[in-house]
Each structure stands twice: as C-alpha cells, then as structure tokens.
Amino acid sequence: MHYTLHLTNQCNMACTYCYVNKDQVISMERETAVKAVNMAAEAKNSTGIIFFGGEPLMQKNLIYETVEYCTWLEKKHRGRFHYKVTTNGLLLDEAFMEFSLQEHIFIAFSHDGIREAHDKHRVDNKGKGTFEKLAGKIELLLSKRPYAPVLMVVSPDTVEFYAESVQYLYQSGFRYLICSLNYAAAWTDRDLKKLKIQYEKLAAFYLDRTRAENKFYLSPFEVKISSHINGKTYIRERCELGKKQISVGPDGTLFPCVQFVGEKEFAMGHVDTGINEKRREALYGFNEAEKEDCSRCAIKSRCNHHCGCLNKQATGSMEKVSPVLCAHERILVPIADRLAEKLYQKRNPLFIQKHYNDMYPLLSLIEDQKTTHKSN
Numbered sequence: 524m525h526y527t528l529h530l531t532n533q534c535n536m537a538c539t540y541c542y543v544n545k546d547q548v549i550s551m552e553r554e555t556a557v558k559a560v561n562m563a564a565e566a567k568n569s570t571g572i573i574f575f576g577g578e579p580l581m582q583k584n585l586i587y588e589t590v591e592y593c594t595w596l597e598k599k600h601r602g603r604f605h606y607k608v609t610t611n612g613l614l615l616d617e618a619f620m621e622f623s624l625q626e627h628i629f630i631a632f633s634h635d636g637i638r639e640a641h642d643k644h645r646v647d648n649k650g651k652g653t654f655e656k657l658a659g660k661i662e663l664l665l666s667k668r669p670y671a672p673v674l675m676v677v678s679p680d681t682v683e684f685y686a687e688s689v690q691y692l693y694q695s696g697f698r699y700l701i702c703s704l705n706y707a708a709a710w711t712d713r714d715l716k717k718l719k720i721q722y723e724k725l726a727a728f729y730l731d732r733t734r735a736e737n738k739f740y741l742s743p744f745e746v747k748i749s750s751h752i753n754g755k756t757y758i759r760e761r762c763e764l765g766k767k768q769i770s771v772g773p774d775g776t777l778f779p780c781v782q783f784v785g786e787k788e789f790a791m792g793h794v795d796t797g798i799n800e801k802r803r804e805a806l807y808g809f810n811e812a813e814k815e816d817c818s819r820c821a822i823k824s825r826c827n828h829h830c831g832c833l834n835k836q837a838t839g840s841m842e843k844v845s846p847v848l849c850a851h852e853r854i855l856v857p858i859a860d861r862l863a864e865k866l867y868q869k870r871n872p873l874f875i876q877k878h879y880n881d882m883y884p885l886l887s888l889i890e891d892q893k894t895t896h897k898s899n
C-alpha cells in the first residue's frame with residue numbers, strides 16, 4: 524500500500540501538460556502529514572510514503588519532518604515505512620541527496636529527453652526550457668543513486684524524438700526508464716504512425732542493449748512482455764483504484780489516485796475521518812466494470828484500459844476508454860511480442876533472467892544497492 528502525500532500544488536516549473544497548476548496555492552500542514560502517516564501506520568506491511576506535488580522539494584522541511592516522525596513511529600513499533608519522491612529535479616542539491624541516502628528515499632526524476640523534446644513542455648515559470656538547468660542535476664542524482672528512475676512523457680509534438688530521447692537518457696546514465704504518453708493531448712493518425720516508427724526504433728535499441736547484457740528497464744516493453752509471459756499475474760497487478768494507493772491532497776482529503784486530487788466528486792474520505800470504505804468500493808467497482816468497447820478484444824488482458832486515472836485524463840471520464848490508449852496498445856503489443864520472440868529464440872540470458880526468473884527483481888535490487896553503496 525502507498526500513501527501519496529501531495530505536499531503542495533505549487534511548482535517552480537510550468538509544464539504545459541501539467542494538471543496540478545492551480546490558481547490557489549495550497550500547501551500541506553505538518554499536522555495533516557502526521558495524520559496521513561498515522562493512517563498509513565495501521566498497515567501490517569511496510570507502507571510506501573510518496574512525496575508528490577506540485578513540486579514536493581518546494582516543501583523540503585515537511586519531507587524532513589515527516590520522515591523524522593515515521594522513524595519515531597518505527598522505533599515504537601508502530602508501522603514500517605519506505606519513501607519515494609517524484610521531482611522535476613530543479614531543487615535537488617547535495618544536502619537533499621545525502622538525506623535521501625541516509626533515509627533510503629527513492630528518487631524518481633522527471634525529464635523528457637533531448638533538448639528539442641524536453642524544452643517543448645518542461646519550462647520554467649517564465650516559459651524558458653529547463654533542459655540546460657537539469658544537466659548538472661542528472662549528474663548529481665546519478666552520482667549518488669545510479670539506479671534512480673527517470674519518468675518521461677511523450678506528446679504528439681515530441682513523438683518524433685521518442686527513441687532519440689530514450690537513448691539520450693540512457694547515455695546520460697539512467698537505467699530505469701519509465702515512459703508514458705500525454706494521453707490528454709490531441710493525437711492524430713499521423714502522430715500515431717510516427718509513434719509506431721519510434722517503437723520499432725526502440726525495439727532495435729532494446730534488442731542491442733539486451734544482447735550486450737546491459738541491465739536496464741524500459742517500461743513500455745517490459746510491461747507488455749511481462750503481460751504475455753505472466754498473464755494472470757499481470758491481471759492481478761493492474762490498477763486497483765483506491766486499493767493499492769491513496770492520494771492525500773494538501774488539505775487532507777483522500778483520493779483514489781494522483782490524477783483525482785482536488786476533484787471533490789472523487790473524494791473518498793479525509794485524514795480527520797478516515798477512509799470512506801463505501802465510497803472507495805464504489806469507485807473501485809465503477810472502474811473495474813468491463814468497458815463495453817473492450818469486451819471482445821483479443822488483447823484486453825494485456826491492455827492498460829482499466830487505468831481510471833489515464834482514462835479520465837484523456838476522455839474526462841473514468842469509464843470511457845481513451846482512443847489514444849487503445850491505438851497505443853495495438854501498436855505496442857505486436858512490436859513487443861516480436862522483440863520478445865527474437866530474444867527468447869536465442870535464449871538470451873539477460874532476457875530469460877529478467878522475464879522468467881521470479882527472483883530477478885530481488886536479485887537485481889540487491890545488485891543495484893551494492894553498486895549504490897560502492898559509488899558513495
């Protein structure tokens with residue numbers, strides 16, 4: 524279970540696709556964070572506390588205080604926690620990196636790749652691209668945390684740079700690349716054709732890197748290959764709106780996912796009153812209901828059409844599947860399958876380990892941690 528604490532809806536960037544920029548700035552109070560952590564502490568297993576925004580590093584002190592409070596609870600055997608921050612990177616500094624190492628805070632970094640792609644949407648409050656400013660931040664992050672993931676968003680006007688951007692981020696040192704589309708944008712058939720070309724290029728890149736035994740994770744292919752190999756597990760692990768994670772808005776209102784924060788009709792409780800289980804079940808059930816358009820689709824068990832957040836972002840409604848998502852899945856699945864087939868036929872050792880060894884994620888994590896310790 525994860526609790527995502529939206530520390531503020533303020534940001535020091537003004538990305539053109541951002542859904543959190545609000546006229547009225549609301550920042551979370553310490554008391555609200557403490558109440559959210561107290562709720563999270565009730566779980567039997569270790570609970571993830573994700574610091575989110577806006578830009579969460581604008582509230583560094585609240586992160587320090589929240590982690591300090593969690594540590595105090597742990598000492599009293601009242602809960603176990605692990606942490607993650609999702610940041611645009613502008614406020615990363617030595618002090619925060621040291622703190623993150625000391626407290627084992629996982630850092631996910633948002634970046635859209637090469638300058639032509641990144642600066643189209645990721646701009647500062649004056650509208651100036653932030654590519655330049657982030658070069659040193661990438662270096663700082665990866666020098667301390669060589670396996671930090673990068674989160675990349677692809678829009679219609681950056682799709683032609685998709686493969687090049689992934690390669691740029693890989694060459695910059697990132698090994699965990701999480702890519703997603705800007706589903707809310709207006710994608711044309713022409714853009715989708717470009718997307719297909721980019722995925723073919725990325726498949727060639729994936730093939731080369733895997734044959735060279737370079738350990739890396741490129742989300743679109745990993746997820747689709749896994750959905751074929753571990754079909755049943757994949758179905759079980761897909762989006763479970765409001766069950767696997769709870770987003771806590773800056774004012775303490777609880778929502779089923781980050782995309783819904785601030786939208787009162789999706790509220791499912793408050794840190795003062797707890798989770799409204801009836802509401803949570805209703806939202807979950809509403810999202811789980813089979814989508815009419817998908818009922819006879821051959822790849823429905825491998826498709827991400829149950830992501831309520833994504834559907835809402837694209838169509839304005841949780842129950843209406845995004846046509847762009849549908850097109851995306853139909854483009855990606857055959858390319859991923861052909862890629863997997865090539866690697867499987869050659870019994871590529873890295874591919875077999877990654878996708879057929881249940882222990883691989885754990886072994887890989889241990890290996891990553893050893894490398895992180897060595898580099899510090």
Ligand code: SF4
Pocket residue numbers: 534535536537538540541542543544576577578610611633
């Ligand atoms: S960095 Fe993130 S929160 Fe800030 S404007 Fe960009 S997308 Fe929004």
Ligand code: SF4
Pocket residue numbers: 816817820821822823824826827828844848849850852853
């Ligand atoms: S590919 Fe399209 S039709 Fe098939 S399950 Fe996904 S969204 Fe539905």
